[in-house]
Amino acid sequence: MDILGKGQQCVIAGTHREGQKIGWREGHDLLQWGVTGMSGVTAKDMRDVYDVIVQAVQAAGGVIDERQRVRTGYDERGRLGVYVGDIEPFCDPEHVLSVLRHMPNTYETLPLHDDVVAFLASLRAALGKRGDEFKGEVAEWAVANGACDLGYFEKTWASLTYVHASPDFIFRVARRHGWRGMAEFEFDDLPAEDLDEAVDEARAQQGESAAERAARRLVYWPAEKTWIVVASGMMLKGNEALNMHPIGLTVAPAGKTGEKSAAAIIRNTGKVRDVVGISYAPGKPRLFEDELGEVRGLYFNRWSPPPVQVPATATEEDVKPWLDHMRFLFPDDDERTTLIQWMAFIARNPGAKVRWAPVIVGRQGVGKDIAFRPLHYAVGLKNVHEISPTVLNDKYTPYMEAQLVIVQEMIRHEKQDTYEKLKALITGTGTDTVVINIKNKPHYVVKNTACFMFFTNHADALKLSGQDRRYFIVEAAPQRPRDGAYYAKLGEWYERGGYGRILRYLQSVDLTGFDAATPKWTNAKTTMLEASRSMPERWIIEAFEPGGMFEHRTIVTVKEIDDAITGNVALRFSPPSQGMISRVLTEELKFVKRPSQARLHDGTKRFVYLRNEADLNVRESEIAARYKRETGANGDFTVIEGDKAA
Numbered sequence: 289m290d291i292l293g294k295g296q297q298c299v300i301a302g303t304h305r306e307g308q309k310i311g312w313r314e315g316h317d318l319l320q321w322g323v324t325g326m327s328g329v330t331a332k333d334m335r336d337v338y339d340v341i342v343q344a345v346q347a348a349g350g351v352i353d354e355r356q357r358v359r360t361g362y363d364e365r366g367r368l369g370v371y372v373g374d375i376e377p378f379c380d381p382e383h384v385l386s387v388l389r390h391m392p393n394t395y396e397t398l399p400l401h402d403d404v405v406a407f408l409a410s411l412r413a414a415l416g417k418r419g420d421e422f423k424g425e426v427a428e429w430a431v432a433n434g435a436c437d438l439g440y441f442e443k444t445w446a447s448l449t450y451v452h453a454s455p456d457f458i459f460r461v462a463r464r465h466g467w468r469g470m471a472e473f474e475f476d477d478l479p480a481e482d483l484d485e486a487v488d489e490a491r492a493q494q495g496e497s498a499a500e501r502a503a504r505r506l507v508y509w510p511a512e513k514t515w516i517v518v519a520s521g522m523m524l525k526g527n528e529a530l531n532m533h534p535i536g537l538t539v540a541p542a543g544k545t546g547e548k549s550a551a552a553i554i555r556n557t558g559k560v561r562d563v564v565g566i567s568y569a570p571g572k573p574r575l576f577e578d579e580l581g582e583v584r585g586l587y588f589n590r591w592s593p594p595p596v597q598v599p600a601t602a603t604e605e606d607v608k609p610w611l612d613h614m615r616f617l618f619p620d621d622d623e624r625t626t627l628i629q630w631m632a633f634i635a636r637n638p639g640a641k642v643r644w645a646p647v648i649v650g651r652q653g654v655g656k657d658i659a660f661r662p663l664h665y666a667v668g669l670k671n672v673h674e675i676s677p678t679v680l681n682d683k684y685t686p687y688m689e690a691q692l693v694i695v696q697e698m699i700r701h702e703k704q705d706t707y708e709k710l711k712a713l714i715t716g717t718g719t720d721t722v723v724i725n726i727k728n729k730p731h732y733v734v735k736n737t738a739c740f741m742f743f744t745n746h747a748d749a750l751k752l753s754g755q756d757r758r759y760f761i762v763e764a765a766p767q768r769p770r771d772g773a774y775y776a777k778l779g780e781w782y783e784r785g786g787y788g789r790i791l792r793y794l795q796s797v798d799l800t801g802f803d804a805a806t807p808k809w810t811n812a813k814t815t816m817l818e819a820s821r822s823m824p825e826r827w828i829i830e831a832f833e834p835g836g837m838f839e840h841r842t843i844v845t846v847k848e849i850d851d852a853i854t855g856n857v858a859l860r861f862s863p864p865s866q867g868m869i870s871r872v873l874t875e876e877l878k879f880v881k882r883p884s885q886a887r888l889h890d891g892t893k894r895f896v897y898l899r900n901e902a903d904l905n906v907r908e909s910e911i912a913a914r915y916k917r918e919t920g921a922n923g924d925f926t927v928i929e930g931d932k933a934a
Contacts, residue, residue, distance in 0.1 A: 650764025
């Protein structure tokens with residue numbers, strides 16, 4: 289059986305190249321088996337087989353001379369992996385190299401840094417102990433199209449000593465881009481055929497030309513002179529790109545120009561559908577009518593529905609292994625319930641946006657990632673992007689074409705513009721749209737459907753304000769991981785129908801009290817808020833607390849706070865900017881800024897900040913008089929005792 293990139297299954301029946309007969313189980317019909325009914329092999333199954341072999345050898349008088357065990361360790365994300373030097377090659381290295389020859393390393397095939405790392409990790413797992421023999425070929429593939437340089441490749445390759453990725457990952461990715469090699473390598477009599485080829489053959493028998501078949505597999509975006517492959521969403525910029533693509537080569541040989549080129553022949557069939565743009569619209573069909581901005585018409589939808597397999601019902605008992613793990617991580621009932629409701633809302637409402645993001649703070653290796661892995665299954669792996677924090681500073685935004693964006697290993701950024709960008713991405717904007725910028729591809733606007741989630745080991749990972757409404761911060765309670773067998777068992781349960789049962793359970797979760805617009809406040813959020821404040825911010829806030837120099841103030845200006853800080857020689861930090869002082873007053877201390885400047889008692893005009901919003905209606909003369917009373921007759925400050933003033 290070969291699982292193709294589109295989720296199709298084809299039965300292989302014939303003679304393997306090593307001579308044995310391959311066929312389906314006698315007396316069984318493949319159509320009677322669902323995906324969850326297929327037989328699976330676990331580590332325990334393999335140990336049982338191994339034990340039987342050992343017993344048979346010993347019963348025949350044989351001796352076990354050597355027992356080989358693979359070494360394990362942790363990859364860069366703290367996940368348990370296998371030492372590549374102990375791994376036998378997954379297959380003939382020629383199979384792996386055929387993938388590299390078919391699928392270039394470009395921003396189209398592997399758009400994100402994490403995609404490249406995962407692909408290289410899978411390559412290392414597939415090549416195993418022979419990996420370094422083929423390092424040169426892999427390096428040549430990595431740098432050929434400018435998607436990364438040699439130094440980046442060398443560093444990444446060297447870091448992949450222990451790999452967590454499945455060696456089959458590279459083949460799954462390659463199949464999404466048209467590679468059909470594996471079954472053809474293994475079986476000589478029945479070549480692998482995908483659905484498009486089968487349909488093409490049937491239509492050819494009905495008199496449909498090669499150009500007409502190609503036209504059915506494509507749409508055209510005239511405004512950007514871009515062809516789009518319907519099955520994969522791949523964008524081909526310009527006619528020449530189509531002429532060199534496998535679809536184009538079925539119509540005309542490479543090198544043909546003008547009216548004899550594949551693009552011209554396909555276009556002239558009159559059967560190519562034109563679109564006004566590209567969209568990402570969960571729940572909508574591949575081609576649908578919409579209006580983005582001022583452009584209304586037929587759009588091509590790059591969203592792919594998840595290959596969902598769920599049972600008819602699922603109770604708490606049916607998903608007990610997952611719920612037990614959630615309780616292990618999040619013992620607080622309210623916090624755990626909110627997280628489960630968040631997952632359920634996303635799973636049940638494709639395209640609906642939660643305008644806040646969970647932030648999971650916790651020790652490495654305790655199982656934070658695996659707890660939320662069922663949500664990947666619920667929305668479909670193609671609709672999930674895992675990114676590193678550095679990607680947030682990049683101008684390219686392919687990760688926003690998703691239902692779920694997971695930011696791994698979040699750390700604090702000092703750049704305020706990073707947080708401003710996150711604010712717009714998480715909560716949305718007035719139009720609720722975002723520009724998708726993929727390197728060397730046309731830009732296009734899509735609805736902002738991405739729900740965000742952050743994982744971090746740092747208590748100050750985000751710079752928060754006192755009125756922040758974007759993050760639901762929860763601390764994972766465990767201080768140390770459980771043994772590896774626990775996580776392996778949970779993963780096996782997922783694969784043996786657990787994913788489907790959890791999805792069915794999420795579809796029935798009570799969403800009473802869940803607010804997709806505003807998160808609940810948590811103790812962990814208070815901790816992160818305090819940890820994220822700079823020394824100047826803490827000083828300003830403490831100055832307005834009981835015993836502070838501004839304790840009784842109802843009117844204040846930025847300048848007098850700045851003067852109080854710069855005049856205090858005991859303070860060991862650089863004076864903050866006026867913008868920071870203004871932000872702390874309004875966001876942390878809840879003062880309101882008077883829209884227009886007030887002329888104060890000394891004749892100067894300044895913006896004043898008022899503790900009570902009702903004072904915005906007070907006359908300017910009263911503002912000036914009250915300010916004079918609160919600051920003293922001359923408004924001067926005398927700094928005493930390091931941090932108090934009279």
